[in-house]
Amino acid sequence: MCILNKLFILSIILITSVFFTGCDKEEEKPNQNPTCNITSPANGQEINKGETITISVDAEDNDGNIAEVRFFIDGVGQGSVTSFPYTYKWKTENESLGNHTLKVTSLDNDGGSSSDDIFVTIIAGTFTDPRDGQVYNTVTIDNQTWMAENLKYLPSVNPSSDGFYNDPYYYVYYYEGNNISEAKATANYQTYGVLYNWLAAKTACPPGWHLPSDEDWTVLTTYLGGEDIAGGKLKETGTTHWWTPNTDATNSSGFTALPGGLCDRSEFFTYLNGFGLWWSSTEYSDAHSWFRILSSGNAKIRRDGCGKVYGFSVRCLKN
Structure with missing residues (x-):
């Protein structure tokens, strides 16, 4: 066979092979986005x-x-x-x-x-107290749901000169009468709520809520970083209600702690704007219970105990 014929036949074979190989190979599909x-x-x-x-x-x-x-x-x-x-x-x-x-x-x-x-x-979450129609802002911090305002439940009202630890007493800062409507009309009631002696505080929270125990307060404090810094995360910011300097107040928790002061056992109101004090339900004697205190002068939340005769604020915790 002529060498030219052989070369021609070989070329045909190669071209055919390339053609069929190309047909067998599928074209790559573009990626589809998820x-x-x-x-x-x-x-x-x-x-x-x-x-x-x-x-x-x-x-x-x-x-x-x-x-x-x-x-x-x-x-x-x-x-x-x-x-x-x-x-x-x-x-x-x-x-x-x-x-x-x-x-x-x-x-x-x-x-x-x-x-x-x-x-x-x-x-802001809200809760309406069925007893008096009072509406409260609420806040969930970790697994606890708290009222973000001081309790205002006021079934009766007493002057600062009244009080004892074995009966419930209710006070409104600087109000020295017994008329509930008058007490509720005051700016201090509307802003800071009611001051309760411990026996009144024990049963003051509405259905589905309770006065927090000492342990409940500890859980909150621990979650917010401990006693030295948790107070700043709880306090309302600024100096509209807190005395200057209201140290390290961020209210990052949304708790909006207000300085409602107290009704002293010596029969007078004191420390409005300087301190906020809140009862716990935990007793350590027949006449004493644990509470928590915040100050305008530092970022701490302090655990302390005192006589049940004092009038402090209440923050209710959801059951």
């Missing part, structure tokens, strides 16, 4: 300040795998997960009231991504 949707909370949902919210995400990738889901609050990265379920727990106790943007981004194993975002509104 899907990503926030399923909880709902867009526009209102959330009580202090609640822990679970952000849940539905993420899928039709041509691969979800490699990571990232979570953002108001544009700031909070963390990520790499496996199902795609969730993140958001603690809202240190967040400001108002609107917040929640965003999530899913990434697949080929570098594709997609995002979803919603807004939610953090509001």
